[in-house]
Amino acid sequence: MNANDQKITIGSLIALAFACVFFSGLLQSNEWYGVFDFTTLNGGFGKILGSVAGSADAVTQKFTSFRGTGGSGAKDGFIFALTLVPTVMFAMGMIEVLQHFGALEAARKLMTPLLKPLMGISGEAGLSLIASLQSTDAGSAMTRGLIDEGKMTKEQGDVFTMFQFSAGATIVNFFSSGAVLFTLLAADGSLAVPSSIGLCVAVMLLCKIIGANLMRVYLKVTSSKSAAKTATA
């Protein structure tokens, strides 16, 4: 299978390990090692003066982000959405770089032998599995191909489709919207959300696998039922 069969190199394993650390939030800090952390490098917007209050001898100033306070509806939504754009661009840029160094290829190789024990589908689905984490359309088209070519049974195809259907295009969708939530700052300037991008991705992948197995059980139960029906008929 041409380029897809290339060997994983040390470089691609390093890229994968780097990806895990970079998005895990483990090295989040303003020390030098913060350079290996997504949230740290993502930084924050500057503040602008929001309001000034006080008497002649004491003046208190309140700062806000450029979004301001008290907005609502479409206009506030638009300005808020603008604040998400840098995070999306940064995350997608990093994913492109990590992909360039073979991080996803390494993930595919490491996952291939696990597909059978984890979900009961053949290792050949590895490539479309990785593709489905980035694009729902690529994943579903490749899955269709695997079923049509007979590389997967219909049941395996259904289980695999279930895996893709829940949290479709996980990586791209999550990094283009949800990752932003993990960079929210509370009023005192600390991070608001007590969780990390890495933990969130791990839980999503775990649940995708659980969902695929629920489908497996469902298919087993319904097929034995219909088999029993035809047997009695």
Added chain:
Amino acid sequence: MSAPTSKPMITDVFVTGARKGWAIATSSTIPNVMMAFIIIKALVITGALAMIGKVFAPVMAIVGLPGEAAAVLMSAMMSMGGAVGVVMGLYEGGLMTGEHIAIVAPAIYLMGSIVQYMGRILGVVGTEGRLIPPMFIICIINAFIAMFIMNILV
């Protein structure tokens, strides 16, 4: 795919990705988030959000969330980006805390955009009609498993 014929500069690779990010942001993130804010505004001024909060409070309490978080999950089914917008709206309105966001975040994706994906995934693969309802239900179960796990972790 990962075997380029010529070696591009790493900075160029990053910029290519960032450009994709810009395309996603402008064509998907911004319109979806804007829509979510409009929906929230509509829900707030009609009092529907408060009602959702009351009705779903017992269910959402199981996973440590306020009833209003049900609005997040409902919008997630239409659009993941929109649901993130709803979360932001609720966070700023003081109806959700950082802990609540941590709990709900994976769930947004696990049952996210399934209305769209019915066509884009199930339609393309050619999934049998009888399997579509169980697949929807499994997505929702997945979301609740994730919220349950996150509720324990945070």
